[in-house]
Amino acid sequence: MAKEKLKRTLGFWDILMFGVGGIVGAGIYAIIGKAAGLSGNMLWLSFAIAAIVALLTGLSYAEFVSRFPDAGGSFEYIKQGIGEKTALFLSIFMTFTGIVAPAAIAISFAEYLSRLIDLPNWIAIIGIVILMALFNIVGSKYSSYYNTVATIITLAGLGLVIGFCVPDWGSVALFEPGENGLTGILAGSALIFFSYVGFEDLVKIAEETKDPKRVMPKGVLISGLIVLVLYVLIAISAVSTFEAGELAQKDGPLAAVIESQWSAVGGTILVIVALFATSKTILSNILGSSRLLYDVARDSEISWLKKFTTLEGIGVKTPNYAIIAIALVTIAFGLIGNLKIVASISNIFVFTVFGMVNVALLRYRVKNRGEERDKDLFRIPLNINNIPVPTVLALLTILLLFGFNIYNLIQGNA
DSSP states (O other), X not given: OOOOOOOOOBOHHHHHHHHHHHHSSHHHHHTHHHHHHHHBTTHHHHHHHHHHHHHHHHHHHHHHHHHOOOTTTHXXXXXXXXXXXXXXXXXXXXXXXXXXXXXXXXXXXXXXHTTTSOOOHHHHHHHHHHHHHHHHHHOHHHHHHHHHHHHHHHHHHHHHHXXXXXXXXXXXXXXXXXXXXXXXXXXXXXXXXXXXXXXXXXXXXXXXXXXXXXXHHHHHHHHHHHHHHHHHHHHHHHHHHSOHHHHHTOSSHHHHHHHXXXXXXXXXXXXXXXXXXXXXXXXXXXXXXXXXXXXXXXXXXXXXXXXXXXXXXXXXXXXXXHHHHHHHXXXXXXXXXXXXXXXXXXXXXXXXXXXXXXHHHHHHHHHTTTOOXXXXXXXOSOEETTEEHHHHHHHHHHHHHHHHHHHHHHHTOO
């Protein structure tokens, strides 16, 4: 029986906004201070390294999504490159990547909201996850509208930070690392990598994208490059305002930066921006994870999973039961309440999934050495005997940063 397909409603600008919005979320607001404590004034380099490692894997996502524009994302890619049994096993990691990350972000949302409203964090966590789940149930196009508005607000807020801080650029030694030198810089990169779960969510909406073979690779790579530039500028701005050690001690570090440059009004504005940033990232995480659960259930022979293949709705049908299930488990993790613990758990899943996507692409290329090349498909450049060199580098650098993520856990940095 042919698979039931999701409706294609998203264009290039929708995808670009989902890509930028999915990455520029809670990471830059919640993680930047902690990373500064590790990297020192070379915080910008930690961001650049994390972005480059993520973009190398982004190339693998771009090639796979061009070939297989499927709602399963990494599940489909690993199935094609390694096999269905491995993909089914790793789908647990993929699902939890998109559950634990929004749980951490919901905790961050609650902490920012508490600056404006005296509300228990657990109520805020439950409320924001339910609200973003409802946006998803209404349909991906309406989710895209909210995401676009929230992304514009987020980018405007970050632009405000950069604009106020530009006069202070050059006031600090930007090539002065923290007390741990290169180790601190790489540990900072590992911590920051949490922000790049957006790639994983973006490719999962390929089945709802018009002309995905052309649009999705562009969306993945261009959004990654935009975020690279933006994050480096923000990092330079932050350490130009506060000494790295002081920045690490700030609650809401970017709000503290803009408050020192402007006033308490500026700090309040940035808190509001942070609420949009965190909420839209929860939105995209739930969207991506529900599509993965939908696709796994659609491909699986397990009877109880079939409920998650149900598409319902007025106008645009969505996998509502999958969305509800993801939202409930996200709330459960969010109620742990400790951002550091939940974020560090999320990092383990992100590194594992990104690493296996690269392994899958290498296996796929080996198995298909003699295939005819479709000029319409995106193909990673720089190949030796059909093996893409950037993918090998992606795998090696992910293993390196994964090691530093473990270092962070052992040292209590994350």
